[in-house]
Amino acid sequence: MFEGLSEKLSAIFDSLTRRGALSEDDVNAAMREVRRALLEADVALDVVKSFTDKVRSRAVGANVVRSVTPGQMVIKIVNDALIETLGSEAKPIDLDAPPPVAIMMVGLQGAGKTTTTAKIAKRLAERAKSKVLMASLDVKRPAAQEQLAVLGRQIGIDTLPVVAGQTPVQIARRAEETARLQGYDVVMFDTAGRTHIDEPLMEEMAQIKDAAVPHEILLVADSLTGQDAVRLAKSFDDRVGITGIVLTRVDGDGRGGAALSMRAVTGKPIKLIGTGEKVGDLEDFHPARIANRILGMGDIVSLVEKAAQTIDAEKAQRIAEKMRKGKFDLNDLADQLAQLDNIGGLGGIMGMLPGMGKIKGQMAAAGLDDKLVRRQRAVILSMTPYERRNPDILKASRKKRIAAGSGTKVEEVNRLLKQHRQMADLMKSMGGAKRGALGKMASMFGMGGGMPMPSPEEIAALQKQMGGAGTGAPSEPKIPAAPPPGAFGPPRMPGLPGLGGRLPGLGGGFPGMNPFGGKKK
Amino acid sequence: MNDHDTRTDAPKRPGFLQRIFGRGPDAPVAQPPEARPESPQTRSPPPAPREGEPVRPASGPAGIGIAPEPPAAQKPGWWNRLKAGLSRSSASIGQGIVDLVTKRKLDATTLEELEDLLIQADLGVATASRITAAVGGARYEKGIDAPTVKRILAGEVEKVLAPVAVPLAIDAAARPFVVLVVGVNGSGKTTTIGKLAAKLRDEGKSVMLAAGDTFRAAAIEQIKIWGERAGAEVIARAQGADAAGLAFDALTAARQRGADVLLVDTAGRLHNRAELMAELEKIVRVMKKLDPGAPHAVLLVLDATVGQNALNQVEIFGKTVGVTGLVMTKLDGTARGGILVAIAEKFRLPVHFIGVGETEGDLEPFAARDFAHAIAGLDR
Numbered sequence: 048m049f050e051g052l053s054e055k056l057s058a059i060f061d062s063l064t065r066r067g068a069l070s071e072d073d074v075n076a077a078m079r080e081v082r083r084a085l086l087e088a089d090v091a092l093d094v095v096k097s098f099t100d101k102v103r104s105r106a107v108g109a110n111v112v113r114s115v116t117p118g119q120m121v122i123k124i125v126n127d128a129l130i131e132t133l134g135s136e137a138k139p140i141d142l143d144a145p146p147p148v149a150i151m152m153v154g155l156q157g158a159g160k161t162t163t164t165a166k167i168a169k170r171l172a173e174r175a176k177s178k179v180l181m182a183s184l185d186v187k188r189p190a191a192q193e194q195l196a197v198l199g200r201q202i203g204i205d206t207l208p209v210v211a212g213q214t215p216v217q218i219a220r221r222a223e224e225t226a227r228l229q230g231y232d233v234v235m236f237d238t239a240g241r242t243h244i245d246e247p248l249m250e251e252m253a254q255i256k257d258a259a260v261p262h263e264i265l266l267v268a269d270s271l272t273g274q275d276a277v278r279l280a281k282s283f284d285d286r287v288g289i290t291g292i293v294l295t296r297v298d299g300d301g302r303g304g305a306a307l308s309m310r311a312v313t314g315k316p317i318k319l320i321g322t323g324e325k326v327g328d329l330e331d332f333h334p335a336r337i338a339n340r341i342l343g344m345g346d347i348v349s350l351v352e353k354a355a356q357t358i359d360a361e362k363a364q365r366i367a368e369k370m371r372k373g374k375f376d377l378n379d380l381a382d383q384l385a386q387l388d389n390i391g392g393l394g395g396i397m398g399m400l401p402g403m404g405k406i407k408g409q410m411a412a413a414g415l416d417d418k419l420v421r422r423q424r425a426v427i428l429s430m431t432p433y434e435r436r437n438p439d440i441l442k443a444s445r446k447k448r449i450a451a452g453s454g455t456k457v458e459e460v461n462r463l464l465k466q467h468r469q470m471a472d473l474m475k476s477m478g479g480a481k482r483g484a485l486g487k488m489a490s491m492f493g494m495g496g497g498m499p500m501p502s503p504e505e506i507a508a509l510q511k512q513m514g515g516a517g518t519g520a521p522s523e524p525k526i527p528a529a530p531p532p533g534a535f536g537p538p539r540m541p542g543l544p545g546l547g548g549r550l551p552g553l554g555g556g557f558p559g560m561n562p563f564g565g566k567k568k
Numbered sequence: 569m570n571d572h573d574t575r576t577d578a579p580k581r582p583g584f585l586q587r588i589f590g591r592g593p594d595a596p597v598a599q600p601p602e603a604r605p606e607s608p609q610t611r612s613p614p615p616a617p618r619e620g621e622p623v624r625p626a627s628g629p630a631g632i633g634i635a636p637e638p639p640a641a642q643k644p645g646w647w648n649r650l651k652a653g654l655s656r657s658s659a660s661i662g663q664g665i666v667d668l669v670t671k672r673k674l675d676a677t678t679l680e681e682l683e684d685l686l687i688q689a690d691l692g693v694a695t696a697s698r699i700t701a702a703v704g705g706a707r708y709e710k711g712i713d714a715p716t717v718k719r720i721l722a723g724e725v726e727k728v729l730a731p732v733a734v735p736l737a738i739d740a741a742a743r744p745f746v747v748l749v750v751g752v753n754g755s756g757k758t759t760t761i762g763k764l765a766a767k768l769r770d771e772g773k774s775v776m777l778a779a780g781d782t783f784r785a786a787a788i789e790q791i792k793i794w795g796e797r798a799g800a801e802v803i804a805r806a807q808g809a810d811a812a813g814l815a816f817d818a819l820t821a822a823r824q825r826g827a828d829v830l831l832v833d834t835a836g837r838l839h840n841r842a843e844l845m846a847e848l849e850k851i852v853r854v855m856k857k858l859d860p861g862a863p864h865a866v867l868l869v870l871d872a873t874v875g876q877n878a879l880n881q882v883e884i885f886g887k888t889v890g891v892t893g894l895v896m897t898k899l900d901g902t903a904r905g906g907i908l909v910a911i912a913e914k915f916r917l918p919v920h921f922i923g924v925g926e927t928e929g930d931l932e933p934f935a936a937r938d939f940a941h942a943i944a945g946l947d948r
């Protein structure tokens with residue numbers, strides 16, 4: 048959702064970083080642009096003002112460290128200020144209370160409360176192994192209770208049986224009692240949508256709160272909300288004291304101003320973000336990473352974590368073993384391609400890499416998309432197991448058959464084979480280079496022998512390698528942690544700038560990325 | 569542009585008066601959706617009497633647990649409600665203006681702050697700058713009082729909005745007149761369809777509904793309840809069914825039964841999801857097979873709380889399915905209708921209706937003058 052803003056900001060900073068020295072006027076001019084960009088991203092005006100003031104005063108007072116351009120300094124300061132505004136650390140949902148832990152969802156009509164309720168319930172059931180009961184207190188919108196019941200059936204979460212004619216407060220009491228008597232760990236209250244100036248409904252919400260005694264009260268808010276986000280969040284917070292915010296529709300192309308504003312005004316953390324229509328589309332909110340994304344510096348850490356989660360550790364070990372022996376057959380390539388798909392496809396990865404905003408557009412224009420990855424998988428799947436293990440035996444007639452089987456052309460089969468060969472060679476050489484950054488990256492992605500999942504230290508080390516691009520504690524006194532050259536500003540090469548030097552592991556860890564290499568020629 | 573005004577305003581005036589009861593916007597608005605059956609007829613101004621008023625059968629929505637309504641919940645007039653809704657933005661703008669110009673002369677700082685105020689109402693940076701410039705104009709460095717600034721502000725806003733305040737014209741030649749309703753998730757499409765169905769029924773038209781949101785859980789039940797309330801037949805398939813196929817069926821059925829209007833609901837979709845937009849395109853394509861003119865109107869439903877992103881929504885939905893008009897919902901709440909000004913300026917798309925509540929009657933034709941005055945914090 049942040050692409051628009053990040054493009055704008057990177058253009059502003061691009062002109063800034065090219066300068067050798069910065070005057071106060073330069074900073075002021077840049078801040079005016081930042082102000083406008085943030086306003087166009089729907090960040091609330093007050094928040095924008097305090098933000099630019101903060102940055103300006105720091106930027107003017109800061110000592111420019113040798114070897115860092117003043118522009119880079121400003122970026123660093125903006126980045127830190129962004130993180131502060133978004134909240135310094137991720138705060139997950141807190142279940143630390145005697146069961147049944149009550150979670151109450153509040154928000155405007157159409158914010159996505161019911162869908163989010165189901166998403167959170169599923170998440171808690173899966174990750175925290177909680178027994179969850181969902182209750183709809185929405186007696187206003189037609190079929191709202193039915194909606195939650197249907198969702199519950201879909202995801203296998205119990206919902207409170209509907210008793211017609213009960214008031215929301217009565218339903219809340221009944222839900223609490225049911226949860227207590229039947230031994231549920233968590234009980235979720237999905238309330239009706241209400242506008243924050245609708246006094247009777249706000250009063251009703253307060254009564255529900257008194258009846259349900261929720262441990263968490265989550266405000267569900269649309270990330271596409273405009274300037275109103277602030278008042279909205281404030282009114283709900285004043286009235287019932289929300290404990291956190293869930294942002295929905297983050298997969299839209301809004302610029303995410305609501306995230307900045309609501310956090311800044313209420314001081315309440317954004318706990319989760321909804322990233323799609325499917326029940327699994329819910330993610331933790333990491334302020335530092337979002338700040339990085341807003342600045343267009345990418346979200347390396349997110350990428351690594353996501354990759355680590357998705358990549359099956361055992362499989363990775365097996366591949367690593369083969370890699371060391373220089374044996375990396377087409378089965379492994381197919382696995383890698385499948386994993387790439389799981390992580391969110393090329394588009395998903397590109398979104399998390401630094402300065403990729405523009406590249407993404409170019410990729411789309413060049414027709415480089417996930418279909419390519421899927422076609423490559425199709426080619427491999429059209430081979431016999433024997434062929435996959437021994438690609439060398441593939442001659443013209445076999446290739447013709449494979450091309451026909453996968454609906455591609457022989458050239459595409461050839462291209463894939465060539466890529467596979469190059470990758471196998473690369474992996475063989477990487478297998479030895481375990482100490483260097485290369486080996487480290489490989490182990491990050493579960494490729495190395497000893498470390499199937501990256502430990503926190505590893506991630507920290509990676510961050511350092513990335514030039515401490517803002518994910519460190521913002522209050523850290525040692526200022527600039529020089530941003531890696533090339534990590535800022537729009538990449539100038541059509542390829543994958545920054546990747547070559549900074550993320551060598553991608554070349555090896557994600558052989559699936561090589562389609563770029565293939566296409567570039 | 570003034571014709572629009574008189575046209576949209578004139579027939580409504582008695583309605584307002586009728587509906588402005590003693591209750592201020594602060595009085596309890598206990599009005600669950602189906603407050604209508606028992607509520608006094610006076611609160612619905614349309615001249616056409618509601619024939620065949622569907623008294624909700626006991627087995628109906630109550631089955632899925634909708635609270636019994638307190639009897640005879642009166643509603644304040646929509647103007648009051650619109651104003652109450654807009655009041656937050658009008659109050660802040662209005663108060664801001666008073667603060668601004670009573671203190672000093674109209675100088676650059678004042679203008680900048682005025683621009684900020686407009687930005688806060690979601691008018692967007694470009695529109696806010698333009699209006700500020702218009703306010704600045706010849707009055708620079710002159711003492712200027714708040715009501716004047718308000719009037720100028722209202723005038724500027726109205727100037728932008730008046731050309732787009734166009735009612736939805738149902739062409740009687742097209743039978744059925746197909747209205748496709750699109751929008752992002754949660755913008756209020758289904759509710760708008762329910763309200764629109766009731767409105768058209770009151771105008772004496774036969775209406776059919778197509779439950780095209782086959783994705784969201786219970787969306788079909790929701791529109792069925794609305795259909796029941798409006799006495800309109802609902803064509804539905806199971807959840808997960810192909811929406812385009814359903815649209816085809818619905819259009820076929822509407823033709824057979826000679827319905828005047830077919831309202832086609834769609835699943836909410838974010839405009840940047842290419843695959844979902846393609847699905848929407850398919851719905852249109854399929855309907856065109858039966859009737860090359862269909863859909864005769866494509867309404868994009870926008871949520872009043874939305875910020876600058878609404879511009880993207882209008883643009884992309886417009887490109888994909890040829891949006892012919894807008895409906896802005898939830899103006900009773902947060903009510904910074906400001907984005908509508910920016911949209912009007914950029915796209916000049918008609919704004920047909922505004923939604924100001926959750927009950928059937930809460931859909932009103934869009935009136936530029938009222939809206940502009942409400943935004944500027946002026947009385948009518």
